[in-house]
Amino acid sequence: MNILIVGSGGREHVLAWKIRQSPKVKQLYCAPGNGGIAELAQCVDIAADDIAALVQFARENKIDLTVVGPEAPLVAGIVDAFEQEGLKAFGPGREAALLEGSKVFAKEFMHDCNIPTAQFHVFDNVEKAKAFITRAMYPLVIKADGLASGKGVAVCKDLMEAEKAVDEIMVRKVFEGAGAQIIVEECLEGEEVSVLAISDGEHFCLLDSAQDHKRIFDEDVGPNTGGMGAYSPAPVLTEKLRKTIENRIIEPAIRGMQRNGTPFKGVLYAGLMITADGPMVLEFNVRFGDPEAQAVLPRMKGDLVEVMLASCEGWLDKVELGWDKHSCVCVVICSGGYPGEYETGKEISGLKEAGAMSRTIVFHAGTKKSGDKFLTAGGRVLGVTSLASGIEKAIEQVYKAVDQIKFERSFCRRDIGSKAFKWIRRRSEVAR
Ligand SMILES: Nc1ncnc2c1ncn2[C@@H]1O[C@H](COP(=O)(O)OP(=O)(O)O)[C@@H](O)[C@H]1O
Numbered sequence: 001m002n003i004l005i006v007g008s009g010g011r012e013h014v015l016a017w018k019i020r021q022s023p024k025v026k027q028l029y030c031a032p033g034n035g036g037i038a039e040l041a042q043c044v045d046i047a048a049d050d051i052a053a054l055v056q057f058a059r060e061n062k063i064d065l066t067v068v069g070p071e072a073p074l075v076a077g078i079v080d081a082f083e084q085e086g087l088k089a090f091g092p093g094r095e096a097a098l099l100e101g102s103k104v105f106a107k108e109f110m111h112d113c114n115i116p117t118a119q120f121h122v123f124d125n126v127e128k129a130k131a132f133i134t135r136a137m138y139p140l141v142i143k144a145d146g147l148a149s150g151k152g153v154a155v156c157k158d159l160m161e162a163e164k165a166v167d168e169i170m171v172r173k174v175f176e177g178a179g180a181q182i183i184v185e186e187c188l189e190g191e192e193v194s195v196l197a198i199s200d201g202e203h204f205c206l207l208d209s210a211q212d213h214k215r216i217f218d219e220d221v222g223p224n225t226g227g228m229g230a231y232s233p234a235p236v237l238t239e240k241l242r243k244t245i246e247n248r249i250i251e252p253a254i255r256g257m258q259r260n261g262t263p264f265k266g267v268l269y270a271g272l273m274i275t276a277d278g279p280m281v282l283e284f285n286v287r288f289g290d291p292e293a294q295a296v297l298p299r300m301k302g303d304l305v306e307v308m309l310a311s312c313e314g315w316l317d318k319v320e321l322g323w324d325k326h327s328c329v330c331v332v333i334c335s336g337g338y339p340g341e342y343e344t345g346k347e348i349s350g351l352k353e354a355g356a357m358s359r360t361i362v363f364h365a366g367t368k369k370s371g372d373k374f375l376t377a378g379g380r381v382l383g384v385t386s387l388a389s390g391i392e393k394a395i396e397q398v399y400k401a402v403d404q405i406k407f408e409r410s411f412c413r414r415d416i417g418s419k420a421f422k423w424i425r426r427r428s429e430v431a432r
């Protein structure tokens, strides 16, 4: 088969790495790809959101399956555009992708399907929104409706912060049309975890758990980022909790989309808060998380291409996913200044040494190749990933590999994976 991956981050690198292992693959392309992906796939200079050019490329190069990494092309309808041309693409169609493309749509859908989520109000009018937040209890959470690259949510501790968020989204329109509506919702307390499922519209399989680290600094301090690291499996997710999430959240969501006539194919990602009242949905995404994918996919046994074909063609009930018992930790190395401004073009050293360590893979997120050197080309630069028996060993191993890698003003969190210890300790205390 000829396969095209759309995207250019660490998520697309791990997809390329996993897809490459499939005996079904003949040619692998990635548009636009990055320096690391170029070692596994032929990179094609087409932007991930240039749907017309991607369709044309797929037609001309006899692509049998296109795998879409990021949300923007999915929300813009890339899968529909491919299917109209008789081309196969893994991911939801435009209407199903609204689960991520519109937080208002997602909240109303959850309400209709009785899926547990925070209490909420929707506003499309600044005065009404302000009148509401003046009377509200704090803390509360304000969200722009549409895609905002992970920057459209503010957790507000008082009215001043809430007014600032409303002004940014609705008056200064920093997210443009994505801020035409806002959600004001109850602030939930608990631990965050993501649960991902792959569906063919009717059947679905859960992936093994992973936990992301969104904040820039250790101990979850500082501003949100695209994700500073992840580990899998996440012990906060017990078998019992997983079952609850499957029955109360994933299954009703798949059934609800089916009932609405917009069956959900692809990856359904539920961002959850495990509250004292049980798991509640913070948001849905409609694709693999980045960097959760870098922590989960290395643990997946079997052929990902087969799973994706089953999702496109409706026979996921014939597929069983298996998981490596080892723990996997992915640490993201960033450019100094990220998530604010940063410089690019810095030479990266130590990649070979890090990659040569036991069961360690260096996924590239923002790099480009220049001759035989790799240069930084983004805020999140690399996702160093190690597998080992037990989370402690995986953490030790991954940081040994991280310490091999150097570039000017590089930094990373030093505590990725350590959240797992709390749950492991708690469980062993209960067992005693
Ligand atoms: N209702 C809520 N209560 C507490 N924290 C929230 C709530 N909603 C979102 N958050 C926090 O904000 C982050 C981003 O919100 P999310 O809905 O996942 O949007 P996005 O990923 O699109 O920015 C979450 O990971 C979580 O930390």
Ligand SMILES: [Mg+2]
Pocket (backbone or CB within 6 Å): 271, 283
């Ligand atoms: Mg989120």
